[in-house]
Amino acid sequence: HVDAARINATLQASCAWGNTSDGGMNRLTCNKDDKNVRDWFIAETKKYGCHHRIDEMGNIFAIRPGQNNNLAPIGLGSHLDTQPTGGKYDGILGVVCGMEVLQVLHTNNITTYAPVAVVDWTNEEGARFPPAMLCSGVWGGEFTVKYAQGRQDPEGNTLGGELKRIGYMGTTPCSFEANPLLAHFEVHIEQGPILDVAEKSVGIVRGVQSMRWYNIGIEGREAHTGTTPMDRRSDALLGAAKMIVETNRIVTETDVAPRGGRATIAVINSLPQSINTIAGHVSLGLDIRAPADSDVELIERRCREAFETICQQHGLEMTFDNFWISPALNFDPIMVSCVKQSVADLGCDMEIVSGAGHDSVYTSRKVPTAMIFVRCKDGVSHHPSEYSREEDCAAGAEALLGAYLRYDDY
Amino acid sequence: HVDAARINATLQASCAWGNTSDGGMNRLTCNKDDKNVRDWFIAETKKYGCHHRIDEMGNIFAIRPGQNNNLAPIGLGSHLDTQPTGGKYDGILGVVCGMEVLQVLHTNNITTYAPVAVVDWTNEEGARFPPAMLCSGVWGGEFTVKYAQGRQDPEGNTLGGELKRIGYMGTTPCSFEANPLLAHFEVHIEQGPILDVAEKSVGIVRGVQSMRWYNIGIEGREAHTGTTPMDRRSDALLGAAKMIVETNRIVTETDVAPRGGRATIAVINSLPQSINTIAGHVSLGLDIRAPADSDVELIERRCREAFETICQQHGLEMTFDNFWISPALNFDPIMVSCVKQSVADLGCDMEIVSGAGHDSVYTSRKVPTAMIFVRCKDGVSHHPSEYSREEDCAAGAEALLGAYLRYDDY
Ligand SMILES: NC(=O)NCCC(=O)O
Ligand SMILES: NC(=O)NCCC(=O)O
Numbered sequence: 154h155v156d157a158a159r160i161n162a163t164l165q166a167s168c169a170w171g172n173t174s175d176g177g178m179n180r181l182t183c184n185k186d187d188k189n190v191r192d193w194f195i196a197e198t199k200k201y202g203c204h205h206r207i208d209e210m211g212n213i214f215a216i217r218p219g220q221n222n223n224l225a226p227i228g229l230g231s232h233l234d235t236q237p238t239g240g241k242y243d244g245i246l247g248v249v250c251g252m253e254v255l256q257v258l259h260t261n262n263i264t265t266y267a268p269v270a271v272v273d274w275t276n277e278e279g280a281r282f283p284p285a286m287l288c289s290g291v292w293g294g295e296f297t298v299k300y301a302q303g304r305q306d307p308e309g310n311t312l313g314g315e316l317k318r319i320g321y322m323g324t325t326p327c328s329f330e331a332n333p334l335l336a337h338f339e340v341h342i343e344q345g346p347i348l349d350v351a352e353k354s355v356g357i358v359r360g361v362q363s364m365r366w367y368n369i370g371i372e373g374r375e376a377h378t379g380t381t382p383m384d385r386r387s388d389a390l391l392g393a394a395k396m397i398v399e400t401n402r403i404v405t406e407t408d409v410a411p412r413g414g415r416a417t418i419a420v421i422n423s424l425p426q427s428i429n430t431i432a433g434h435v436s437l438g439l440d441i442r443a444p445a446d447s448d449v450e451l452i453e454r455r456c457r458e459a460f461e462t463i464c465q466q467h468g469l470e471m472t473f474d475n476f477w478i479s480p481a482l483n484f485d486p487i488m489v490s491c492v493k494q495s496v497a498d499l500g501c502d503m504e505i506v507s508g509a510g511h512d513s514v515y516t517s518r519k520v521p522t523a524m525i526f527v528r529c530k531d532g533v534s535h536h537p538s539e540y541s542r543e544e545d546c547a548a549g550a551e552a553l554l555g556a557y558l559r560y561d562d563y
Numbered sequence: 564h565v566d567a568a569r570i571n572a573t574l575q576a577s578c579a580w581g582n583t584s585d586g587g588m589n590r591l592t593c594n595k596d597d598k599n600v601r602d603w604f605i606a607e608t609k610k611y612g613c614h615h616r617i618d619e620m621g622n623i624f625a626i627r628p629g630q631n632n633n634l635a636p637i638g639l640g641s642h643l644d645t646q647p648t649g650g651k652y653d654g655i656l657g658v659v660c661g662m663e664v665l666q667v668l669h670t671n672n673i674t675t676y677a678p679v680a681v682v683d684w685t686n687e688e689g690a691r692f693p694p695a696m697l698c699s700g701v702w703g704g705e706f707t708v709k710y711a712q713g714r715q716d717p718e719g720n721t722l723g724g725e726l727k728r729i730g731y732m733g734t735t736p737c738s739f740e741a742n743p744l745l746a747h748f749e750v751h752i753e754q755g756p757i758l759d760v761a762e763k764s765v766g767i768v769r770g771v772q773s774m775r776w777y778n779i780g781i782e783g784r785e786a787h788t789g790t791t792p793m794d795r796r797s798d799a800l801l802g803a804a805k806m807i808v809e810t811n812r813i814v815t816e817t818d819v820a821p822r823g824g825r826a827t828i829a830v831i832n833s834l835p836q837s838i839n840t841i842a843g844h845v846s847l848g849l850d851i852r853a854p855a856d857s858d859v860e861l862i863e864r865r866c867r868e869a870f871e872t873i874c875q876q877h878g879l880e881m882t883f884d885n886f887w888i889s890p891a892l893n894f895d896p897i898m899v900s901c902v903k904q905s906v907a908d909l910g911c912d913m914e915i916v917s918g919a920g921h922d923s924v925y926t927s928r929k930v931p932t933a934m935i936f937v938r939c940k941d942g943v944s945h946h947p948s949e950y951s952r953e954e955d956c957a958a959g960a961e962a963l964l965g966a967y968l969r970y971d972d973y
Contacts, residue, residue: 428829
């Protein structure tokens with residue numbers, strides 16, 4: 154069995170870098186804190202008999218040998234990067250649960266059938282280098298190394314450059330073929346309210362909903378705020394504001410609402426940032442999700458049409474770039490049944506479709522994959538107050554141990 | 564008489580620093596280009612027999628002695644700073660017209676009754692250090708030196724620190740009492756369409772409309788864009804967008820519209836700038852104007868009420884800070900009559916109320932003040948394509964020469 158206090162101690166230790174005064178985390182990919190927690194992860198997992206592979210996207214594989222080391226390891230992965238206003242559980246708990254499995258095996262002197270690899274996937278959040286799940290995506294064949302290494306933060310730093318700078322651009326090719334896994338399990342906090350409302354510690358993740366990300370550029374015309382008549386303006390910020398309001402209306406007031414459609418504009422930048430010059434350029438980041446791919450497409454089409462109408466009304470030009478598509482998916486039935494049995498041992502049987510993306514989305518493209526969700530308080534995530542109780546975290550680790558050992562037997 | 568080609572040459576020379584590839588200007592207060600153009604202004608005006616006073620807000624007074632040097636000089640002022648997406652005429656033309664008057668006096672060996680001072684007022688635009696007309700405002704008693712020197716740009720640099728850094732924090736007290744003027748004339752491009760539509764080169768400025776600026780802070784709650792149900796959000800950016808749309812509606816669809824009310828939100832900043840985290844903090848810059856103070860107050864009240872309703876609907880907190888009030892004003896009748904006579908000599912008689920603020924707003928608090936407007940193409944300003952024809956610029960300088968000499972006689 155796993156040890157709840159030890160899991161909590163490991164989790165707290167892993168949050169020594171990047172914690173903020175409000176109790177949350179700000180550990181953006183490849184910042185100093187991300188380097189430090191990577192160093193810590195390698196040092197800790199060495200203690201339980203692991204050797205390490207670091208690939209060219211900075212993904213770290215802490216590998217504990219099994220009886221059959223000609224087999225690829227079974228992966229237990231998640232991520233150690235966070236949102237700028239993140240908590241201590243999103244991603245971190247998954248890596249910590251993998252580390253707990255290693256400790257249980259190590260303490261009990263168990264040699265598993267296949268080797269096991271605890272994986273820290275780089276830049277899962279996509280907060281600094283969009284899109285999300287970028288480096289599990291390279292491993293799973295969705296993105297090329299070149300594309301991913303070239304992704305830029307708002308200051309123009311590339312992910313490749315930043316990986317080099319912190320010493321984490323490894324030499325192992327980032328690919329499921331060159332550096333395979335047999336399967337991939339992931340524990341993650343639910344980040345939504347379902348388990349919390351049902352008062353269940355853990356849940357079975359059936360699949361992940363559909364999601365797409367967009368960059369929208371709006372070009373108007375700078376002009377004097379005091380002298381330019383209201384009917385002679387091409388105000389890019391007014392146009393952007395109408396787009397934000399319209400996006401919200403589409404997912405709250407049309408038929409996609411009861412089917413769980415969601416759309417959010419959370420990033421805006423406006424130029425020239427002068428209080429008496431009408432904004433001439435605005436950029437927006439749009440996130441659309443729904444359980445069904447067809448609803449994401451419908452929301453996209455409605456947003457696009459509404460945005461075009463707004464542009465016509467206000468004399469604006471628009472660029473509309475859908476730079477990320479992650480279709481809805483179901484996890485592997487055998488893997489899911491391992492999770493189900495293990496979760497049933499803890500008295501839980503709730504099945505959930507994930508609202509968030511996870512590294513398991515991309516591992517599932519190439520190897521059998523499944524996930525376990527852990528209840529989090531009020532369903533809050535991407536906020537400093539994100540919280541899961543010690544016993545729920547332990548239930549997640551216990552469910553992982555059980556599911557993983559079942560699959561190793563299988 | 565003034566010399567059109569010489570005026571144009573001076574204007575082009577003054578735009579050697581801070582010009583942008585699109586034909587416009589980006590000469591924010593106290594940047595390197597602002598320092599260089601100040602050096603140039605002092606060197607040039609020395610050639611026409613001026614000595615200089617630089618005050619503690621960096622305002623530069625280029626003073627040419629008259630017959631009665633116990634009198635304060637008559638000021639001919641405007642500004643050399645620009646918007647980030649500015650043109651070559653806003654402010655610059657006014658200083659250049661003053662320099663042309665100096666050249667006419669110098670070339671013709673004229674000694675005027677009172678001394679004359681061409682003034683470069685610091686930070687008129689308010690683009691880097693809001694509010695606008697900050698340093699003529701200190702001179703005119705509206706702001707304290709401490710307040711103005713402490714104003715910060717978005718990076719947190721203070722105006723005082725920046726003036727020191729470029730060597731333009733002078734020792735002359737910034738005050739109409741310690742460093743008086745007898746009167747203040749200002750040539751400025753109209754920045755609106757009235758003269759252009761009427762096909763008149765120059766106009767008489769009767770006064771300036773009412774204006775107020777506001778900083779608005781909106782606090783919501785960060786949360787995951789993918790997992791947070793639409794009805795459980797406190798989305799600060801959605802709230803901000805509704806405020807922008809509502810502000811526009813108030814001045815385009817209510818009774819203030821036909822009375823010339825204008826309101827604009829041109830500055831927005833949002834945190835935490837992550838595409839999958841709902842925005843938790845947004846700040847806005849709001850600019851309200853109208854010919855009548857009562858309409859500015861009415862628009863303010865309507866905006867504030869609408870914003871409060873939006874906050875209630877979305878579970879947001881708001882701060883609403885009115886940091887600048889510039890009431891409507893009429894210029895001095897005697898000064899205006901000097902402008903009228905001089906403008907009449909050029910076949911023009913159009914009277915205009917300025918939609919923009921000018922340094923003359925604050926000089927008019929303490930000394931007789933009047934302004935001359937110069938036609939600009941399509942009324943466009945605060946845009947790189949801002950343009951006034953050489954002959955219209957010359958008409959502005961000629962009108963200034965005539966009005967100023969009339970007042971000097973008077
Ligand atoms: N789990 C998580 O928050 N991942 C980030 C990707 C997403 O936005 O869903
Ligand atoms: N003339 C001018 O653009 N001044 C800036 C102050 C204002 O916004 O009106």
